[in-house]
Amino acid sequence: MKYTSQQVAKPYFVFALILFVGQILFGLAMGAQYISGDFLFPYIPFNVARMVHTNLLIVWLLFGFMGAAYYLVPEESNTELHSPLLARISFWVFAAAGVATILGYLLVPYSRLAEITYNDLLPTMGREFLEQPTITKIGIVIVCLAFVYNIGMTILKGRKTVINMVLITGLIGLAVFFLFSFYNPSNLVLDKYFWWWVVHLWVEGVWELILGAILAFVLIKVTGVDREVIEKWLYVVIALALISGLIGMGHHYYWIGPGKYWLWMGSIFSALEPVPFFMMVMFAFKVVKQRRHEHKNQVATLWALGTAVMAFLGAGIWGFIHTLAPVNYYTHGSQLTAAHGHLAFFGAYAMIVMTIISYAMPILRGRPQGNPRTAQRLEKFAFWTMCISMIGITLALTAAGAGQIALQRLPEAGKALSFMNTQEKLIPFYWVREVFGLVFFVGLIAYLSSFFVGKTDKLANA
Amino acid sequence: MAEQFTKSMARNIYYGGGFFFFLLLIGLTVDTMLDLPKRDHRENITIAVAQGKKHWEDNNCIGCHSLLGEGAYFAPELGNVFQRRGGGDEETFKQFLISWMGVQPLPIPGRRKMPQFHLSKQEINELAEFLIWTSRINNNDWPPNIEG
Incomplete structure (x- = not known):
C-alpha cells in the first residue's frame, strides 16, 4: 500500500461481503419457493425475498466499486485520497441507509413502507430493482455525489492515468444515469423506456468501464506488464462495450412499446455485445502470459482471469443466446432471462x-505479497466451487427456460400449457438449481473462511 | 495487437465511438418519443389508469409478476391478463379481478402464494383499468400466445 488513505477501502470491502452473504441466503429461500410455493409464506413472500436478493446485490456491488475506487485511485494518482473523512462518513451513511431499507422490506408490507416514507410526494417505488423508497434513492444520490467528488478531486490533484480516467467516467455515468430512477410517469411505456436508462446503461454501459478499469489495475499489479500495453487494451474493450451496448439497449425495446426499427437495430448491435467480453478474455490471458514477475498473490490472478471468462460466458454467450428479436420473441421474460442474469452478474460484477x-x-x-498459502488454497477452492456451481445454476435455469418455452410459448393457444402448469413441470430443474445454490453457499463460506486461516503459516511475504 | 495500432488510436475510437453512439441513441430516443403516442395511446390514460399504476407499484406486483415480459418470473405475465382472464371484456375482467384478489392467498398447500393486499373495490377497478390500458399498447404482438 502506497498511501494510508487507501485504508478507507477496507470497511467497504468487508461490508460488501456481509451483504453478499445476505443476498445468497435470500436467493436460496427463493429457490426453495420455486419448489414449494408456500415456503416461508406469509412471513417472507416471494416478492419481498426477491427485492432483498436483488437490492442486496446492487448495493454490495456498489460498496465493492466504491472500495475499489478508494483503494486504487490514490495509488494511480500518486497522492493521498482527497478526504478520507468524507469517505468514512459516506460509508456509514450508505450502510445505515442500506440496512434500514432492507429492514423496511422485511418488517412492514411494501405498501406501508411506501406510506411511511412519503412515496406519494415523489412516487418512484415499486419498479423492478428500483424498489427503494424515494428517500433512500435521494440518499444514494448524495452518497454517490460525495463519492464521485472525493474520487474526482483526488484524480484532479494527482496523476491522470488512463485507468483513473476510465474509472471516473464510469462512476460519473453511474451517478448520472441513476437520476432516471426519479422519473416515473403514469405512462408505463415511458416509464419502462427510461427505466432502462438506469438498468441497461448501468450494467451494459458504464459498469463495464468500471469493470475494465479495475481489471486493468489488478492486471498491471499482478503481472508487472507495461502500462502502455494494458491501457491500449482497456481502451479497445471499453470502446467496443459502448459502441455495441448503447444501441444494444434496443434489445430491451422489442416488446414494451417502442417502434419496429428497434427490432433490427437492437438485434444487430446487441449481437456485437459479446465482442468486448471476448476481447477482455484475450486481453487478460495475453497479459498474464507476458507477465514480468511472479506475484505471490496467485489467487488474485486467478480471479482476474476468471472474471474475464465468466463475464464472457454470462454476459456474452448467455446474452447472445436470446438477444436476437426473433428468438427473444419466445424467450423474453422466461427462465432463460434469469439464467443470463445470474451468470452475467456473477461473472462480470460479483467476480x-x-x-x-x-x-x-x-x-x-x-x-x-498476498495471503498465506493455506488461505490462498482455500480461496482457490472457493473460487472454483462458486464458479462451477454458478454455471450449474445457469444450466439448470437454461433448461427450465427451454422447457418453459416449449410448453408455454411455442404451442398455439389452446395447446399451450398455462404459466402455473408449466412451472409445476419445471420443478425438477428448480431442484437442480437449488442444489447448485447450496454448493455455491458452501463456496461462499469457504471464501469467507479464507480470510481467517493461515495466520500461523510462515508469512509468504516474510 | 499489431504494433501499428497505437494507444492513441484506441483512445480515439473509445471517445469518438462512445460519443457518436451516444448521440445516435439520443436521436433514436427523440424519434421514438415522437412515434410513441400512436403506439401507447396515452390519450386513454385516465385518472383511474394512473391510479391503477400507482396501486401496481405500491404493492410491488412486479416482485412476482412480469408486465410486458419484464419483472419477476414467479407468477404469470399480466400484460395480456385482460384477454386471458377477461376474454377482452372490461366488465368480465373487473369482476374476475375483484373476486380473484379477494380470495388470495389460495389455501392450496405447496402452491405459490399471492398475498392478500386488502385493496378496496375501487382500487381493484383502477388496477383493472391500468391492466386493460396496458394490454392495448402496440408492443409488436408480444407475447406469442394467450398464456403469456
Whole structure:
C-alpha cells in the first residue's frame, strides 16, 4: 500500500461481503419457493425475498466499486485520497441507509413502507430493482455525489492515468444515469423506456468501464506488464462495450412499446455485445502470459482471469443466446432471462469485486505479497466451487427456460400449457438449481473462511 | 495487437465511438418519443389508469409478476391478463379481478402464494383499468400466445 488513505477501502470491502452473504441466503429461500410455493409464506413472500436478493446485490456491488475506487485511485494518482473523512462518513451513511431499507422490506408490507416514507410526494417505488423508497434513492444520490467528488478531486490533484480516467467516467455515468430512477410517469411505456436508462446503461454501459478499469489495475499489479500495453487494451474493450451496448439497449425495446426499427437495430448491435467480453478474455490471458514477475498473490490472478471468462460466458454467450428479436420473441421474460442474469452478474460484477478484494485486502491487512498459502488454497477452492456451481445454476435455469418455452410459448393457444402448469413441470430443474445454490453457499463460506486461516503459516511475504 | 495500432488510436475510437453512439441513441430516443403516442395511446390514460399504476407499484406486483415480459418470473405475465382472464371484456375482467384478489392467498398447500393486499373495490377497478390500458399498447404482438 502506497498511501494510508487507501485504508478507507477496507470497511467497504468487508461490508460488501456481509451483504453478499445476505443476498445468497435470500436467493436460496427463493429457490426453495420455486419448489414449494408456500415456503416461508406469509412471513417472507416471494416478492419481498426477491427485492432483498436483488437490492442486496446492487448495493454490495456498489460498496465493492466504491472500495475499489478508494483503494486504487490514490495509488494511480500518486497522492493521498482527497478526504478520507468524507469517505468514512459516506460509508456509514450508505450502510445505515442500506440496512434500514432492507429492514423496511422485511418488517412492514411494501405498501406501508411506501406510506411511511412519503412515496406519494415523489412516487418512484415499486419498479423492478428500483424498489427503494424515494428517500433512500435521494440518499444514494448524495452518497454517490460525495463519492464521485472525493474520487474526482483526488484524480484532479494527482496523476491522470488512463485507468483513473476510465474509472471516473464510469462512476460519473453511474451517478448520472441513476437520476432516471426519479422519473416515473403514469405512462408505463415511458416509464419502462427510461427505466432502462438506469438498468441497461448501468450494467451494459458504464459498469463495464468500471469493470475494465479495475481489471486493468489488478492486471498491471499482478503481472508487472507495461502500462502502455494494458491501457491500449482497456481502451479497445471499453470502446467496443459502448459502441455495441448503447444501441444494444434496443434489445430491451422489442416488446414494451417502442417502434419496429428497434427490432433490427437492437438485434444487430446487441449481437456485437459479446465482442468486448471476448476481447477482455484475450486481453487478460495475453497479459498474464507476458507477465514480468511472479506475484505471490496467485489467487488474485486467478480471479482476474476468471472474471474475464465468466463475464464472457454470462454476459456474452448467455446474452447472445436470446438477444436476437426473433428468438427473444419466445424467450423474453422466461427462465432463460434469469439464467443470463445470474451468470452475467456473477461473472462480470460479483467476480470483479472479489478480484479487487482478493488483490487489495491482503495488502490492507499488511500482507503485500498476498495471503498465506493455506488461505490462498482455500480461496482457490472457493473460487472454483462458486464458479462451477454458478454455471450449474445457469444450466439448470437454461433448461427450465427451454422447457418453459416449449410448453408455454411455442404451442398455439389452446395447446399451450398455462404459466402455473408449466412451472409445476419445471420443478425438477428448480431442484437442480437449488442444489447448485447450496454448493455455491458452501463456496461462499469457504471464501469467507479464507480470510481467517493461515495466520500461523510462515508469512509468504516474510 | 499489431504494433501499428497505437494507444492513441484506441483512445480515439473509445471517445469518438462512445460519443457518436451516444448521440445516435439520443436521436433514436427523440424519434421514438415522437412515434410513441400512436403506439401507447396515452390519450386513454385516465385518472383511474394512473391510479391503477400507482396501486401496481405500491404493492410491488412486479416482485412476482412480469408486465410486458419484464419483472419477476414467479407468477404469470399480466400484460395480456385482460384477454386471458377477461376474454377482452372490461366488465368480465373487473369482476374476475375483484373476486380473484379477494380470495388470495389460495389455501392450496405447496402452491405459490399471492398475498392478500386488502385493496378496496375501487382500487381493484383502477388496477383493472391500468391492466386493460396496458394490454392495448402496440408492443409488436408480444407475447406469442394467450398464456403469456
